[in-house]
Structures are given as C-alpha cells and as structure tokens.
Amino acid sequence: MISGKLDLITFKKIFLQMKYILAVLILCVMIFPSCKQADQPIVGADKEVNPYQFSSVKNVTVTHGCVASAHPLASEIGLAILKRGGNAFDAMIATQLALAVVHPSAGNIGGCGYMVARTANDSLIALDYREMAPGKAGRNMYIDSAGNARTDWSQNGHLAVGVPGTVAGLFAEHKYAKLPFKDLIQPAIDLATNGFVLTEREADGLNSNREDFLKYNTMPTAFVKDGEWKAGDTLYQPELAETLKRIRDNGAKGFYEGETAKLIVEEMQRGKGIISYDDLKNYVCKPRKPVEVDYRGYDVVSMPPSSSGGIILGEMLNMIEPYPMSSYGFQTVKSVQLMVEAERRAYADRAQHLGDPDFWNVPQQVLLSKAYSKKRMSNYDSTKAGKSDDINAGDVHESDQTTHISVIDGEGNMVAVTTTLNNSYGSKTVVGGAGFILNDEMDDFSIKPGVPNMYGAIGGDANAIAPGKRMLSSMTPTLVLKDNQPFMVVGTPGGTTITTSVFQSIVNVVDFGMNADDAVNKPKFHHQWRPDTVFIEKGFNEATAKGLQAMGYTLVGRDAIGRTELIKILPDGKRDAAADKRGDDSVSGY
Ligand code: GLY
Secondary structure, X not given: OHHHHHHHHHHHHHHHHHHHHHHHHHHHHHOHHHHHHHXXXXXXXXXXXXXXXXXXXXXXXXXXXXXXXXXXXXXXXXXXXXXXXXXXXXXXXXXXXXXXXXXXXXXXXXXXXXXXXXXXXXXXXXXXXXXXXXXXXXXXXXXXXXXXXXXXXXXOOHHHOOEOOHHHHHHHHHOOOOOOHHHHHHHHHHHHHHOEEOOHHHHHHHHHOHHHHHHOOOOOXXXXXXXXXXXXXXXXXXXXXXXXXXXXXXXXXXXXXXXXXXXXXXXXXXXXXXXXXXXXXXXXXXXXXXXXEEEOOEEEEEOOOOEOHHHHHHHHHHHHOOOOHHHHOOOOHHHHHHHHHHHHHHHHHHHHHOOOOOOOOOOHHHHOOHHHHHHHOOOOOOOOOOOHHHOOXXXXXXXXXXXXXXXXXXXXXXXXXXXXXOOOOOOOOEOOOOOOEOOOHHHHOEOOOOOOOOOOOOOOHHHEOOOOOOOXXXXXXXXXXXXXXXXXXXXXXXXXXXXXXXXHHHHHHHOOOOOHXXXXXXXXXXXXXXXXXXXXXXXXXXXXXXXXXXXXXXXXXXXXXXXXXXXXXXXXXXXXXXXXXXXXXXXXXX
C-alpha cells in the first residue's frame, strides 16, 4: 500500500512535469519564427543592429552626429559607424552600401549617384559618379524603323542600362573617410547573407514588380519567390553578398573587372545589352566644382552638371530672392505663384541648356547670375498664370525612384549623397550570378528631341545620347552654410520633382522659419515648364489651390512629392534631423 501510494505520487509528479514540458514545447512551436530569427547574427559595426527588429524614427535632436536615410537599418548602421569613430564619410559609405541591400528599389551598386560635401577643414567637394552611355550607344538607339521613340527600350531591360558609377563613387568618397573600407562594407555583406525582414512598403514594391522581374531576367533572382511577399518575410541575397565580398577584397576592381565584370557582360549578352568589358574598366568618377549660390546671406552649395540640380536650384532661389517671401507667408497664393513661375522658367532652361559638361558647353555662370534671373522674371505677372508656350529657354550669351542620404558628424563634416537606379528597381534586370539590379538611366537622355522621358522632362542636343556621355540628372544633394559654418544638409529622390522639393525645403527653413520636420513633411508642389501644370501634393492648402485655379493655373493632384532627408543645425549646435514621413525613412543620431 505504501509503495502503491508512493507510485501514485511519483506518477502525479511525472504527469505534472510532462504537462510542463509539453507547454514549453507548444510555446516554442508558436514562437518558432522569432526563436529562429534571434539565433541569426546581428549585423552592424559592433553587431548591434538587429535586421529582424527595427522601426522608423522620424525626428531626432542630437548633439553629435546623425544619419537620415530611406531605411531604418541603413541609418542605424551609419550611426554605429559614427559611434565607432568613423566620420560622416565613413557613415555615408556604410549607409549607402546597406541601402543597396535593404532598399533594392533605389539603393544600389548597379546605378549611380552624386556627393556634395564639406569637410571639417572647410573644403567643398562634389563627386559625379553618374552612369556613362556605353561605347556602342548612339544618338538614335531608341528610335525604331518607323521613326518612333521607343521609351519601352530606354526604360526597361538590358538596353536601358548605363555603365554603373556607384562603386567608383564609393571609393572616391572613401578618400575622405577614416576607417578601412572592409569595415564599412561588412554590415551590407551580413545583411545580404543573413537576410533582413521586409517592411510592408518593400514587400508591396517587390510584388508589384514581380511580372517585370520575370520578364526582364534571364536567370532566377532573389526578388521573386513562389507567392506574394509580405511584411516580415526575410529577404536573403547570397549572390549579392558574394559580389560585395569581391568588392571588399579587390576594391573597385572587384566590380569593374574580374568575375563581377564577367557576370555583367554575360548578362548583357543574354539580353541584347551593349555594355562591354572596356566600358566597365574605363568608368571614372569625376570630381566637379560645386555650384555655390548666395540666398539671403546663406551659402547654398549643390551639384553641378552632369546634374541639372544645382543650377536649377540656384536659378529658382535667385529668381525669388528679390521678393519678400516671409511676408507673403507659407503656401499662400502669392508665395506659391511666385515659386511656380520661378520653377517654370528654370525648367525651360534645363531642357535647352543643360547636359554633360564634358560634351556640352553649359552656360553655368550666366544661368546662375542674379542679373540673368532678374531678366528671366521681367515678364512675371503676379496677377495671372504664366503660360509655358510664352516662356522659352532664356537667351544666354557667355563672354518615383532615387534615394537620398544626409549625414553630419560631430567633427563638422557634412555629406549629402543622392543615388539612383532611375525608375523603381531600375531596368528590373538583375545581373545573373551577381544579384544586383541594373539601372535604366539611359532614359534620362533626351532619346528624341521633344519626346518626354519617364518624368515628362524633354530636351534636345545638350542631352542627346553619345558614347561615354553622362545623361542629365535632377539629383540635388545640397548643403547650406551660414557665416561659413554648417547649417543644413538636404536632398530627396523624385525625378524632376527633386529640385523643386529641395528648393521648397530650403525656402521653408530660411523664409518661413520651419523646423526640420515641417520643412520636410509639409505638402509640396511642382511645376516643370512642360507639361504646363502645377502638381500639388495630398494635403496642399485647399484655399490656395482654388486661388491658383482662379488665376488660370491647371492643378493636378499627386499622392506624394519627394522623400526628403534634412538635417539642420540649431543655434546651440544641436542637430535637428528629420526623415520623410512619406516612406520608411528613418533618422539615427546620438
Ligand atoms: N534618374 C533621375 C535623375 O537622375 O534625375
């Protein structure tokens, strides 16, 4: 009996333990995905960035350095590099490379970019790493036998691809950095190897481009899977990881020569593209002299051609400077109408006068002179809408997807980089075996005079295709100095809306006294000469819209204009940084 009683107690104990074990097992099965994720390595300079758990931070005020970019993981990696002793250039490089993995619609190594920077010891730098037309490119390569301009050829697939410049640009940036390149690229390698979870926006982007990925690729890609992507899915990019390792181990030659170059040329051959080994080997990043414009005592420093950004921005600022903008008020009929008329005139000049300065004599000095802007505005009428048919380019006599990163460090370096594949996911062509998306930047040339590109921009001889030429861009990475001290870093994606968004962000701060968050997130508007339309963003002031219509303007609504990253230095030296609410953009600082 005693032993019988003991047996019963033992049995009850074992039963209770089994229930406990079972409960733990059930719990493990329920949370298995996160158990698995927690086992994965954490990436980043000191392995402190978790690619499975992150969220966007839209606004910070910090004392030392900060990074604003299109993705929280990329900004976090930039911050980790700053904390580790890197400067703003180190952080920029690591952030760009991380974006090439976590933001494949625009972050890239198969596209291009521009950098505008100011070093702590007062040097201004501009780097042009825009794509170049391949050696076999020709002025009429997108005109078919019936004489039609074929934007389907210039916007998708292998023939749309310009010779990528991003990797050459990253190494040119590295001359100003402090840490070894291998430390800056390792977080991107970790992210590509071990994966990261997709945001809803990136999952939607991959799903809506699925058919194009299938159409424009000759080999399977990481971006297409059975069924739909959803937020929280992990994206692994092992082929991209191998390409990044070749760049880590061999420098720029790891991209422009050897295995990666071979894979690019083979991809071209499979899809009737025209980029050759020589095109890749001969690619160069070009240092340029930044555009500088004085606007109400602020020194605005921006990108010269081959981007139109700096000149167009400078022209617009010069055109409105004689007017008392701050007394007109933010987004009143008066202030918007004036800015629209400045935008109209500057974009007419873009179409006629701007192109790659190595191929076309850009009348930069005239376009940026205050006298020229005054003349351009001599037919401005503040009582009625101008007409693009009446506004041509001035006479000069000379005697949806890109991404922007703004970084400031604690030493006084400030760096603005805008980088692009052109369209979202570029040409949609992924280099087989190398895992990265190629650009469709050839569409930024004027493929036929008067035929609009995907942003509606038109052009002529200045931006006609020629072998080795760089296609005109709108990218406008910009710095603003006050009394020769850092004041603001700003830039955005958005095709032709890039320059108008940067223009309005600067006016928002300088004339309307806004903080970084408002300057970025208040609704924007856009006019680009042709079409003769004012595009207004969701949330634009309704009374102002009605007032503009009454003056004769045609208004068209848009969901979003720009995804701006802006860092402003406050009078006490703190950094007020904002990431755009229109996307997954995020700012990290300390
Ligand atoms: N691909 C857009 C731009 O460079 O303006």
